[in-house]
Amino acid sequence: MVSSVFDLFKIGVGPSSSHTMGPMTAACRFVETLRDKGLFGRTARVEVDLYGSLALTGKGHATDRAILLGLSGQRPDGIDPDEADRIVAGIREKGRLPLGKDRDISFDEAGDLRFLQRERLPHHSNGMRFAASDAAGEALETGVYYSTGGGAVLDETAIARNAPPDGVWDIPFNYHSAAELLVIAAREGMTIADVARANERAQFPDEEIDARLATIAEAMSRCIDRGIAQSGILPGGLKVKRRAPGLYRLLLDRAERTLSDPLTVIDWVNLWALAVNEENAAGGRVVTAPTNGAAGIVPAILRYYQRFTPHSTDEGVRTFLLTAAAVGSLFKENASISGAEVGCQGEVGVACSMAAAGLTAAVGGTPAQIENAAEIGMEHNLGLTCDPIAGLVQVPCIERNAVGAVKAIEASRLALAGDGSHLVSLDQVIETMRRTGLDMNERYKETSLGGLAVNVVEC
Secondary structure, three states, rough: OOOHHHHOOEEEOOOOHHHHHHHHHHHHHHHHHHHHOOHHHHHHEEEEEHHHHHHHHHHOOOOOHHHHHOOOOOOOOOHHHHHHHHHHHHHHHOOEEEEOEEEEOOHHHHEEEEOOOOOOOOOOOOOOEEEOOOOOEEEEEEEEEEEEOEEEEHHHHHOOOOOOOOOOOOOOOOOOOHHHHHHHHHHHHOOOOHHHHHHHOOOOOHHHHHHHHHHHHHHHHHHHHHHOOOEEEOOOOOOOOHHHHHHHHHHHHOOHHHHOOOOHHHHHHHHHHHHHHHHHEEEEEEEEEOOOOOOOOOHHHHHHHHHHOOOOOOOHHHHHHHHHHHHHHHHHHHHHHHHHHHHHHHOHHHHHHHHHHHHHHHHHOOHHHHHHHHHHHHHOOOOOOOOOHHHHHOOOHHHHHHHHHHHHHHHHHHHHHOOOOEEEHHHHHHHHHHHHHHOOOOEEOOOOOOOHHHHHOOO
């Protein structure tokens, strides 16, 4: 099914869309279920079990923190990161949970929030189970949820019957492949962005679409600026130093010399991608693009379009985001955007493909050139593993966004230098990515059991 641009680009908090935003949303939903069933007032205890990748890398991805916040009635798109710190600190200090903001219950984090690292639920590696009981210990309600990537959450029933996620709606142009999308564009005389906008009109008027797109673009821009302004050490124990502020000062100090260096633009793109993902690693406010772990690529390339391409416009920004989302939807439907399912090719690889397509569209590329750019962006990320050191979204994730952003520019330029004809199609690359993910050893799917996670000694 076609995903909305506002499903792929969601404002939330770091460090992970699947391990932070998803669990926080799931915890909120469980509390809402208790309210809907009239069980909220009787609830005296809530227990949570985390499975698979959530259990293996949840500590590094702040999944425990996200669960506490979600049970406290906080949502990823509305919480202030500083307020989140105070809420979590209060729960841990007092051993009391403000369930749904309204009901104060006892909460023993060590006993009530369990990381079951040797177990996995059947439908997805990012599984979690919630259970509520009354003061006498009688079971009231249980709920099983899966965080399927990009902050999306499905309950056990929905994922078992392959139900569409929330936000699916009747649209005028339904497509399931890049080939179908290109046929629609040619038949209707539309751009890919036009097709995406026409589908969004099924639920929003143009004025609201534009306002929402502007909000997304502004949130991305603010995240870059915050990341540049913040200095210090990232949380988590690896003692990773924020590099964006220093790189920014270096670029300003060398302003005159950089005029003669044609590669200076790469330094700026690196800066913007690093700034976003350092902010994400610190638990700051970011936009899934399509995930938090890959959140730096699209904003960096969007700012590249605004600062370093001639004749950039607000309409170009809208074209960029709509086109990027159309491409991201193809990956989400036909493969995955979850590192726990297919490795980092599903996160950084998809983000690179989306950014390449968006940039190509914004500077006037044809639908065929856009499809070519998206294909190149993913083709050269195939097989990319997800092996974060200590389960933190820091190494190699932060630098990987900078490299992915530069790849997106290269993919766009290669596509624009041609007429759109090429040997390997985007659909073939998406299917290859899916199969590669299936073949990939589980150790390289966001478990921190292989690769850099075990070959780099933690200090």
